[in-house]
Amino acid sequence: MDLSPLWSSATCRRFDALDSVYQGCDRSQPTKAVKVTVLQKTMTEKPLGSKTRLLPLVVLVVAIAIWSALWLLRVFPESVFPSPVAVAKGLGEELRTGRLPTDMVASLFRVTTGFMLAVVLGVPAGLWLGHHARSRYALLPAINFFRSLSPLAWIPFAILWFGIGDLPAVFLIFMACFFPVVVSTLAAVASIPSVYFRVAHDYGFKGLDLLTKVILPAIAPQVITSLRVTAGLAWLVVVAAEMIAGRDGLGFAIWDARNGLRMDLLVAGMIVIGVIGMVIDRVLLRLTRIPSVRWGYDG
């Protein structure tokens, strides 16, 4: 399979400040290059002192203080504005009864399934469309149509087709993630510098070798970035899906809390949703630390 002719678009290189620092310090003197590598590291990974690392905690404390102040001042009626203490208690209660862990597992299962399904089908679809100009021409408008359609618009059909439970949520997450994954894979493939295909040809990469040893590593950094964005999207969608088409899960939990007028539990659910979303992103961020994809981020 010779994929090169379709993708002969211009090289997209990043030139950021670090890069120019690096270029400037050059010139075939090993010691210098080592120094620069170190410099680069210090600039990207630890830009500030260790005290600075505590700043997010300071923000957290300030936020809780404002929250407490609003509660103490009774800016909103107590029935619709729970105190931090009440929320903490509610969180403990939910953990003890085991409802919160169950809901977390349910939501995470749906997100993982729908997201993985979208990746497993979306990346090959993007590669395939990158390969076939005619199919790309035929299908890209449809893909962009579905990509622009809010996945939440599918909720009625999701319930009518799949009932209540895991399936409708998985379907909605898939609909939310599949099309962005296809488009970003396609875009990543299109931006592979054509010289890589020349090199692949020169050194005898063909067929599956070309795909797994040249094309996939070449698109990996961009695809990982898109997976981070898409996973965030999946996490947004699961909450909405469960609010309407679920009988468990974190989305259902906050909807249930609202119906039961338990604002403390509602906020506890919101906090858990936000924290898990952050954790998901941190986990996927680890993918960008893989040595063989660093080139896509270091400039």
Added chain:
Amino acid sequence: MTDKPLSTREVSVNFGATEVFHDLSLEISQGEFVAVVGPSGCGKTTLLNVLSGFLKPSSGSVTYSGRVRMVYQHDSLLPWKTAAQNIALGLRDLSSDAERERQLEEMLRLIKLEEFAAHYPHQLSGGMRQRVELARALAGNTDILLLDEPFSSLDYLARLRLRRELVRMLEELPRTVVLVTHDIEEAAQLADRILVLSDRPARICRELRVSIPRPRDLTHPKVVETVHAILAEFGLEQDKVAAESVRTTS
């Protein structure tokens, strides 16, 4: 192997209505270092693409015997592979792991980047990257080396250094080389034979031989003389008399 590992016969290349070459014939001998210089846009890279078999000429024929490898202008190292892994691409055909390992270390030693074997291209300087590219192309049993302005992305001093490196590498691993460049000094310092191309449709308007051994100093009288002759060919040299005297002696 024939005495002429690389030759073209009456090669013409057209891109639509644009004629890049017209009946270009050239023969390159075993172990010869040929430089092709010409104004930018005259089709130097196209010539290399034809020589490497990447581009089919509109008419005429290209014959080569042996394995051809190309070194590109810049950034053709695969960025997800380390320096060593990139060089190992050139050794893919070797069946024995031990032999591949041995030759890989040999190449790293040759380009003096043993300590940087595990570095990725983006962690190397421009000069180091080009050395890795050269090593990759030289690795294994390459017969013909095509160089497409390999040092053009480097600064002046790095370029001078890399020329010396290239000469040293070729001393250890002799190859038939075609170098395409707009850098006239580079051609004069490195090549046995310099082909000066005209504007499109490109034809060889001058052929110069430089017979002194390498490495050559940039300021060696013969190198200076050659530079002078090429510049005169492009109409960039004022001193007509000096240019003429070179013309008669070369």
